[in-house]
Amino acid sequence: MIYKLSEVVVFAVMTIASVALWFTAEALPVSKRYAQVDSDLWPKLVFGALALCCAVHLAQKVASLRLASSGGPTPEKTALKSAMPEGYYLRLTMTASLIIVYFFALQYVGFLLATLVFLWAGAWLMPYRNNVAKIAFAPIFTLFLAAFFNYGLSLSLPRGTGIFYDLSQALF
Amino acid sequence: MLDSFASAAGYMVGNPMSFLLIIFSVAWGIMFGAVPGLTGIVGVALLIPFTFAFDPTEGMLLLGGVYVGSTFGGSISAILFNTPGSPEAACTSLDGYPMAKRGEAGKALGYALASSAVGGIFGTLVLMFAAPPLARLALQFGPAEYFALAILGITAIASIGGGSLIKGLIAGLLGLAVALIGLDPLTGVARFTFGNLMLLTGVSFIAAIIGIFALAEVLQRFADGPQESESMPQVSTKLPSMAEFLATKATLIRSSVIGTVIGALPGVGATTAAFISYSEAFRWSKHPELFGKGSPEGIVAPESGNNAAVGGSMIPLLALGIPGSATTAVMIGGLTIHGIVPGPMLMQNNSDLVYSVFIGMLLANVLMLIFGLRAARLFALVLKAPYQLVGPAIVVLCMTGVFALNNNVSDVAIMLVFGAVGFFLKCYGLPVASFIIGLVLGPIAEVSLRQGLILADYDMMTMVARPIAGTLLAFAALSLVYGLWGQLRRPPSNRQTTAEPKTT
Numbered sequence: 001m002i003y004k005l006s007e008v009v010v011f012a013v014m015t016i017a018s019v020a021l022w023f024t025a026e027a028l029p030v031s032k033r034y035a036q037v038d039s040d041l042w043p044k045l046v047f048g049a050l051a052l053c054c055a056v057h058l059a060q061k062v063a064s065l066r067l068a069s070s071g072g073p074t075p076e077k078t079a080l081k082s083a084m085p086e087g088y089y090l091r092l093t094m095t096a097s098l099i100i101v102y103f104f105a106l107q108y109v110g111f112l113l114a115t116l117v118f119l120w121a122g123a124w125l126m127p128y129r130n131n132v133a134k135i136a137f138a139p140i141f142t143l144f145l146a147a148f149f150n151y152g153l154s155l156s157l158p159r160g161t162g163i164f165y166d167l168s169q170a171l172f
Numbered sequence: 173m174l175d176s177f178a179s180a181a182g183y184m185v186g187n188p189m190s191f192l193l194i195i196f197s198v199a200w201g202i203m204f205g206a207v208p209g210l211t212g213i214v215g216v217a218l219l220i221p222f223t224f225a226f227d228p229t230e231g232m233l234l235l236g237g238v239y240v241g242s243t244f245g246g247s248i249s250a251i252l253f254n255t256p257g258s259p260e261a262a263c264t265s266l267d268g269y270p271m272a273k274r275g276e277a278g279k280a281l282g283y284a285l286a287s288s289a290v291g292g293i294f295g296t297l298v299l300m301f302a303a304p305p306l307a308r309l310a311l312q313f314g315p316a317e318y319f320a321l322a323i324l325g326i327t328a329i330a331s332i333g334g335g336s337l338i339k340g341l342i343a344g345l346l347g348l349a350v351a352l353i354g355l356d357p358l359t360g361v362a363r364f365t366f367g368n369l370m371l372l373t374g375v376s377f378i379a380a381i382i383g384i385f386a387l388a389e390v391l392q393r394f395a396d397g398p399q400e401s402e403s404m405p406q407v408s409t410k411l412p413s414m415a416e417f418l419a420t421k422a423t424l425i426r427s428s429v430i431g432t433v434i435g436a437l438p439g440v441g442a443t444t445a446a447f448i449s450y451s452e453a454f455r456w457s458k459h460p461e462l463f464g465k466g467s468p469e470g471i472v473a474p475e476s477g478n479n480a481a482v483g484g485s486m487i488p489l490l491a492l493g494i495p496g497s498a499t500t501a502v503m504i505g506g507l508t509i510h511g512i513v514p515g516p517m518l519m520q521n522n523s524d525l526v527y528s529v530f531i532g533m534l535l536a537n538v539l540m541l542i543f544g545l546r547a548a549r550l551f552a553l554v555l556k557a558p559y560q561l562v563g564p565a566i567v568v569l570c571m572t573g574v575f576a577l578n579n580n581v582s583d584v585a586i587m588l589v590f591g592a593v594g595f596f597l598k599c600y601g602l603p604v605a606s607f608i609i610g611l612v613l614g615p616i617a618e619v620s621l622r623q624g625l626i627l628a629d630y631d632m633m634t635m636v637a638r639p640i641a642g643t644l645l646a647f648a649a650l651s652l653v654y655g656l657w658g659q660l661r662r663p664p665s666n667r668q669t670t671a672e673p674k675t676t
Binding site: 036050095 | 210218338339341342345346348349352356358359361363364387390391394395396397398558559560561563564565567568569571572575576579581584585588591592600614617618621622625626630
């Protein structure tokens, strides 16, 4: 039921956004030279069609929601999909947060340290018995990747800022 | 022509260095293609300075081998990790990864390798025997024809929805919408950047597809949590049998032809060839419902198409001096270093060079088959590693590769955003294939439409009445109607897709 509600909300937002972006295209600067094939031609076609399709799909979802809330039969597929693994949203949030933190850490802390910590943290997100592999994999993979990109391909990696920058300069 | 072949063959036999260079370049190309973010273009660009030390023929063999190897290399990470190593391998992920997930990684890699070799050899043979007439045909393609070609590919988005027409359309239109971000190619007006200077150049395609495929998959796998059984799924490294491979011969031939013709069109390239090959394979398949779930045709089509486009893209380069793709544009640098000007006179003034390149590319495709046969089994064993280690490693590799592309952190940010987009698409059952097709073909369709209308004095009928454009549009319309009619005829229960999201 929550999923069906979320579908309705998402496609309603998409319909409204498509219409808003259509008007954004309408407000684009006009070119006298290309008046008939101006910058807004293709965006209007795309967002117009998108708004229409989202509106149709929204109507289908609202109809489906009304049927479900009036106690209509739930297709077996939908019932099976309703059974989500326990802790799904928690793991999703933790994984996404870890990736975002790693993205910022790459810029401020540098590649070596950020990758090492990220790989260790990532290995502990899901249960896995082999602790030796979890501990050993991170430094080996990090060093291999650093060597490959820096010395093999001569492509630079993020070095961080401040003392982290000095540290990475000293290391590679 | 026979004299030129004999002379070139004599040169190759008498110069063992040329074989060594081809072997090295194919391996180098496979490696660059397999690492996400590092495409064949980077592999070619890094070797251009080294070509100065060799003679022109050896230099071109070196660069050509990288192009051949990298086009296949992208499919390795696409199949094993759902991470296309290069843009032309994006379609291969759609069926290659599901096949690998059910324990047939070796078979998926085998299909990719064999069809890459067949497509590559076909494209090279066409290059050898039909370069001048195909180049003349390519010159007949103007904006109207490019628009019709883009529409042909885009009409597939309505069908590739796993049964849901409206979802396919929504996903495809979202892709078209994302492709609008950046500067208008005709007027230079900034569109949908909302003041962000980093978006003026548009969305980096490589960052977007790596995010949509790889990051979204990692998020999904980690959110799903540990599987019921701790043991890894059986990973088979068995290659497909000859009978299994020959069962896809219709798709193989069609995609090779499509890839070669599209590759011969200046400025289009292997990525577009792969997508149009995939969409046509879907359209003509007897079992379209299997696409996206590990269908062999879904691997054979893009792989043969993109490798055939390698030979095809050399046609305008060697016959007209116009690069057929971004990689061949970089290869012009390799010719310039030696003072050779590609163009119509190249075949007359440097026939040894040209025919040596033809023979070298044939050899490169055969060598790719030999290397890949051994390597496919080894690569597939990576799947036996626990995902708790592999998943974070994929994230690191993707971020590093995307960053190294332009030394720009904003590309990594785009990758993260598209990771969320990919997850959203999966959550709500919107087909990723349709989104990617819209993203790839949208710019071509828009620019061609507007240029075509300008040339036709804003008369749409004049534009579509051109023979080639009209034929392609008519074909697109017929196949769209046929596909829609087929969908509507199917009972409602068969229209539902198993690509529906697992979440509630």
